[in-house]
Amino acid sequence: MTPLRYARAVDAQDAVLQATTGATYLGGGTNLVDLMRETIERPEKLVDVSGLAVGVEETENGGLMIGAGTRNTAIAAHPLVRQRYPVLARAILAGASAQIRNMATAGGNLLQRTRCAYFYDESGSRCNKRQPGQGCDALGGFNRNHAILGASDACVAVHPSDMAVALASLDAVVHTRTSKGERQIALTELHRLPGDHPDIETVLEPGELVTGISLPPALPRSTYRKVRDRSSYAFALVSVAGAIDLADGHIRDVRLALGGVAPRPWRAYRAEDVLRGGPIGKVAFAAAADAELSHAQALRDNGFKIELARRTIVAVLDELTGDPA
Amino acid sequence: MSIAKDAKGLAQGMAQSLMAKAVALAPDNWVPGGVPDPLIGRQHGHLGRAVSRIDGPLKVSGTARFAADFPMSDMVYAAIVFSTIAKGRIVRLDTVRALAADGVVEVMTYRNAPRLAPPPAFMSDPKAAGGDSLPVMQDDQVHWNGQPVAVVLAQTQEQANHAASLVDVTYESAPAVTAFEDARANARPAMFMGQPLHDEKGKAKAALDASAVRIDATYRTPRHNHNAIELHAVTVTWQDDVLRIHDASQLVSHTAWSLGQMFGIPEDKVIVTSPYVGGGFGGKCMWQHHVLAAAAAQLCGRPVRLVLSREGVYRLVGGRSLTEQQVSLGADADGRLKALIQRGLTAKTPSNVMPEPFILAARSSYAAETIELDVHTVELDLLANTFMRAPGESVGTFALESAMDELAEALNIDPIELRIRNEPEVDPLNGLPFSSRRIVDAWRAGAQAFGWERRSVVPASRREGEWLIGMGCAKGTYPYYRMPGGAARLTLTPKGASVGIAAHEMGMGTATAQVQVTAERLGLPIEAVDFEYGASTLPGPVLAGGSQQTAAIGAAVIAAHRLLIKELLGIIGNDSPLAGLKPDHVACRDSGLCKRDDPERHETYASILARAGQNSIEVVGEGPPPLELMHWSMHSHAAMFCEARVNAITGEPRVSRFLGSFDCGRILNPKTATSQFRGGIIMGLGLALMEESQIDERNGRVMNPSLSAYHVPVHMDVPEIDVIWTDIPDPHTPMGARGIGEIGITGTAAAVANAIYNATGKRVRDLPITLDKLL
Numbered sequence A: 001m002t003p004l005r006y007a008r009a010v011d012a013q014d015a016v017l018q019a020t021t022g023a024t025y026l027g028g029g030t031n032l033v034d035l036m037r038e039t040i041e042r043p044e045k046l047v048d049v050s051g052l053a054v055g056v057e058e059t060e061n062g063g064l065m066i067g068a069g070t071r072n073t074a075i076a077a078h079p080l081v082r083q084r085y086p087v088l089a090r091a092i093l094a095g096a097s098a099q100i101r102n103m104a105t106a107g108g109n110l111l112q113r114t115r116c117a118y119f120y121d122e123s124g125s126r127c128n129k130r131q132p133g134q135g136c137d138a139l140g141g142f143n144r145n146h147a148i149l150g151a152s153d154a155c156v157a158v159h160p161s162d163m164a165v166a167l168a169s170l171d172a173v174v175h176t177r178t179s180k181g182e183r184q185i186a187l188t189e190l191h192r193l194p195g196d197h198p199d200i201e202t203v204l205e206p207g208e209l210v211t212g213i214s215l216p217p218a219l220p221r222s223t224y225r226k227v228r229d230r231s232s233y234a235f236a237l238v239s240v241a242g243a244i245d246l247a248d249g250h251i252r253d254v255r256l257a258l259g260g261v262a263p264r265p266w267r268a269y270r271a272e273d274v275l276r277g278g279p280i281g282k283v284a285f286a287a288a289a290d291a292e293l294s295h296a297q298a299l300r301d302n303g304f305k306i307e308l309a310r311r312t313i314v315a316v317l318d319e320l321t322g323d324p325a
Numbered sequence B: 001m002s003i004a005k006d007a008k009g010l011a012q013g014m015a016q017s018l019m020a021k022a023v024a025l026a027p028d029n030w031v032p033g034g035v036p037d038p039l040i041g042r043q044h045g046h047l048g049r050a051v052s053r054i055d056g057p058l059k060v061s062g063t064a065r066f067a068a069d070f071p072m073s074d075m076v077y078a079a080i081v082f083s084t085i086a087k088g089r090i091v092r093l094d095t096v097r098a099l100a101a102d103g104v105v106e107v108m109t110y111r112n113a114p115r116l117a118p119p120p121a122f123m124s125d126p127k128a129a130g131g132d133s134l135p136v137m138q139d140d141q142v143h144w145n146g147q148p149v150a151v152v153l154a155q156t157q158e159q160a161n162h163a164a165s166l167v168d169v170t171y172e173s174a175p176a177v178t179a180f181e182d183a184r185a186n187a188r189p190a191m192f193m194g195q196p197l198h199d200e201k202g203k204a205k206a207a208l209d210a211s212a213v214r215i216d217a218t219y220r221t222p223r224h225n226h227n228a229i230e231l232h233a234v235t236v237t238w239q240d241d242v243l244r245i246h247d248a249s250q251l252v253s254h255t256a257w258s259l260g261q262m263f264g265i266p267e268d269k270v271i272v273t274s275p276y277v278g279g280g281f282g283g284k285c286m287w288q289h290h291v292l293a294a295a296a297a298q299l300c301g302r303p304v305r306l307v308l309s310r311e312g313v314y315r316l317v318g319g320r321s322l323t324e325q326q327v328s329l330g331a332d333a334d335g336r337l338k339a340l341i342q343r344g345l346t347a348k349t350p351s352n353v354m355p356e357p358f359i360l361a362a363r364s365s366y367a368a369e370t371i372e373l374d375v376h377t378v379e380l381d382l383l384a385n386t387f388m389r390a391p392g393e394s395v396g397t398f399a400l401e402s403a404m405d406e407l408a409e410a411l412n413i414d415p416i417e418l419r420i421r422n423e424p425e426v427d428p429l430n431g432l433p434f435s436s437r438r439i440v441d442a443w444r445a446g447a448q449a450f451g452w453e454r455r456s457v458v459p460a461s462r463r464e465g466e467w468l469i470g471m472g473c474a475k476g477t478y479p480y481y482r483m484p485g486g487a488a489r490l491t492l493t494p495k496g497a498s499v500g501i502a503a504h505e506m507g508m509g510t511a512t513a514q515v516q517v518t519a520e521r522l523g524l525p526i527e528a529v530d531f532e533y534g535a536s537t538l539p540g541p542v543l544a545g546g547s548q549q550t551a552a553i554g555a556a557v558i559a560a561h562r563l564l565i566k567e568l569l570g571i572i573g574n575d576s577p578l579a580g581l582k583p584d585h586v587a588c589r590d591s592g593l594c595k596r597d598d599p600e601r602h603e604t605y606a607s608i609l610a611r612a613g614q615n616s617i618e619v620v621g622e623g624p625p626p627l628e629l630m631h632w633s634m635h636s637h638a639a640m641f642c643e644a645r646v647n648a649i650t651g652e653p654r655v656s657r658f659l660g661s662f663d664c665g666r667i668l669n670p671k672t673a674t675s676q677f678r679g680g681i682i683m684g685l686g687l688a689l690m691e692e693s694q695i696d697e698r699n700g701r702v703m704n705p706s707l708s709a710y711h712v713p714v715h716m717d718v719p720e721i722d723v724i725w726t727d728i729p730d731p732h733t734p735m736g737a738r739g740i741g742e743i744g745i746t747g748t749a750a751a752v753a754n755a756i757y758n759a760t761g762k763r764v765r766d767l768p769i770t771l772d773k774l775l
């Protein structure tokens, strides 16, 4: 770890002022500090924002506002989240471990970085994300966990968050602040696809602070399903967040997002388009999954993810349209 | 938990009739015609009692000191820089920035490291402890990806870590063989412990061809890394000319000798202690960190602490090598084996002597008419592989016992029945009688306890919701070993006795069980017995490996006990009630000696010592050569039962129930034994379902060097595990016991694979069984 300075921000404005060149915001530190130990991140200064914007509140339109500093555990345990947004509670609880969730903040979770082994191997592997133009060792190496959607020749890494996948399915909006003012970004627009510049991972400007995440009112039913290599404490191979509104035996509205398959939380618009207004049933669900995955591309080790994603999408839709448990 | 109380066997009856309450001397060797250890028959004493670990309170209160807990004044902390190429040489090594960093005291590289002899590789000498024989930081050569190339010493660990990231190294790569496929053509016959890994009985190929029913399949197991929860660590200082090492070790004396060889000093000038070890499993032997820390301490003239990071453990401590095993079984229509062939390949390095010996289990498993076993090795430019819990049997039983399951299905015979039909009368290869073999009892008891009769014979026929459910079984086995040379010191005082032996406690419960044994042998209360271990200065050496410690310590204490009795009778004088008795006439009882056939003629140790005006008696006894191994085929067995669930949609495999039914001789302490069995099984679940070191074949680099990326079972992956045992003593071993540390991992992976087959109809022959193989 490179020596650095540490400062705790007293409020959002202070945080933005302190975030000068070379500074990085610190949430719970569960990802950032690991990356600093590996010398992948070398901030000169940490601005601790974990104490800012803590809490979950109901908004006027019947949605929720989640402060960026709210711990993952607190979000998952919040009664309104559990009642109205089970997809979010389940996604959070499916991630990491209890100890990590107790530390991790909402903002940090969104902005956590990929777990690609070659990205992590600072001294021994090439990575375009870490060092632009260096090359990508994951392409011809271990890529069982890597992307089947949205990747590029420069980078095939996936975004590892579970929570962000649920948020993508909920039409969440990210609230940010810079010294120039505040803005709102659709969560699905927050992360960039890698293209030629996998090192630029989000649309955030340097020093832009995430202050909160707002959710519109929920669809009546939602859930999250995560498929992984062990029962707990493993990143998703494939995950599916789904929310649905049924009327008279057809699908009035639906939102689907996929995790573990793409460089960002992957909103499955193609599948939604097939489903919206259409009938309930395995045939329609499979057609929707196929529509979404028709552009999927397999690497050396991850071809199984295409079939796995297809099956998991269908299973989640089955669950959401079946008898409520 | 005994499952065969009424079938305790001849041995026990024999032993019981020999003695009343007092414990007579044990035999001084185990050969045919001899008497069994009198402790075998002891029913209501310390043996077999669920005594809690004597080190438990120290560990839960955090007062047990592990290798990295010993404080030393003026100590510096070390951080290692690892190579990033597989083979070649260092052409530039710039330490200027590192040396200038805050707190840095020294940077050691091949340029300034003390000159050392190469490490003696394990098995190249009785006390050799090295993982390989490569020189340690002596030249510019790189032999594997991850080899240490610099050691930074600083005032704090953080400063050392930071400065290590500032060391700048440029390499010139040489061609390296890092892909298994590239080496395949150069396979050579394997030698293990001086013997070829090759056995033949009859003409197996011909017998196979002539068999009514045949199975022929290839099974693969990947590389595994050691992941003991305690990171490898040493705290090292040179006190005058003595090298003092606080270690986490399963072979203190071997390490002392080996370091002595390297530094050119006598072994008694190297003191290695290791009172507590947070998991060994074959990984806590001597690797480069010992040498580097000792060399660095010499270089900078200050004590050094070197704790490997988790990544460091992956880069410089060897693990289990991969195997590719072909198993061919031929049987007649009744399931009697006509041919058993297990052969294949494993990888090692040019600098070590450890081929993963995956045929060991097959040597004594089944009464096949013909047998052919063979291991060939290829050599790769990687970190040396090494021993890891049940080397050979753990992965060998996966192949063999999967194949037996396939054969049972082909024959339409119950898999347990098939195994029982092929139970040998005598050792199938060498014809020796078995010292004790009650696996059939274990099968029957296990099947009943597990509810085997509820298994559906037709695969993929049981389903609950999304989950396909199946049951499978497999046989585990591990040999009884006792290595020659173990010696123990026995000290008797008016207050009690103390055993001193260079043995190891890695969390297995060794100290606890040996206190029970010694107390029983000497007729003392448990509180009156002390067990001193884990120091190279003690008599020994006793390697904690091959599940042999219990027997080796047991035999050494028996030898010391004989000497002690002799000494006691020598000072007893004419006024004692025991006056005039010979060693074979006395026995130990109630904190003293008595006449064997007249226990009322008794005098306490305290009284004997007092009358002789002595405060203590000290003897050192050496265990006799392990002759028992020449007269009997000695093996433990386990009948493993698994219930697995596989998600029909996602392929996720999960184990929902497991039972191990063991035949391991006498169980000395059911509490610590249960933990050993369960721990072995849990490691076996990891072997079956998730463990795999991902070495990038392009450059030989471990790509998952962390517990986040290298999966071992988490709590939710581990179901309730039942363990039961026959508790039938082996009449030809000390205490009737055989080691139990490794057998739990054997057979487990096959039981899981067979259960998954029963659940899904899918036969997965390469580990780990991940969901993509079940979609």
Ligand SMILES: Cc1cc2nc3c(=O)[nH]c(=O)nc-3n(C[C@H](O)[C@H](O)[C@H](O)COP(=O)(O)OP(=O)(O)OC[C@H]3O[C@@H](n4cnc5c(N)ncnc54)[C@H](O)[C@@H]3O)c2cc1C
Binding pocket: A024, A025, A026, A027, A028, A029, A030, A031, A032, A033, A034, A049, A068, A069, A094, A095, A096, A097, A100, A103, A104, A105, A106, A107, A108, A109, A110, A111, A112, A113, A160, A161, A162, A163, A208, A209, A210, A211, A233, A234, A235, A236, B708
């Ligand atoms: C072993 C392990 C297993 C895990 N398993 C899972 C899993 O299964 N599923 C899963 O989803 N996650 C998993 N995680 C990741 C975990 O969810 C993240 O580490 C965590 O959410 C990050 O939150 P944090 O507050 O600690 O972020 P930090 O580590 O503090 O920061 C992460 C990034 O966010 C930036 N940041 C933080 N707050 C703000 C802000 N307000 N504004 C702008 N930038 C900000 C930081 O600068 C940094 O770049 C795992 C982590 C570990 C270590």
